[in-house]
Amino acid sequence: MVVEGGLVDLVVAKVPDRESREFWLWILLVVGVHILAFSHGPI
Numbered sequence: 613m614v615v616e617g618g619l620v621d622l623v624v625a626k627v628p629d630r631e632s633r634e635f636w637l638w639i640l641l642v643v644g645v646h647i648l649a650f651s652h653g654p655i
Contacts (some may be wrong), residue, residue: 616646
């Protein structure tokens with residue numbers, strides 16, 4: 613959760629416009645990586 617929060621903070625700093633498509637694509641990527649990491653466990 614801490615890593616995901618850090619990644620979201622980076623996305624907010626990189627793309628400050630929260631209505632843009634780029635912002636939501638980055639957020640979707642972060643959440644997708646989070647879900648895949650927990651579903652597959654440690655590598």
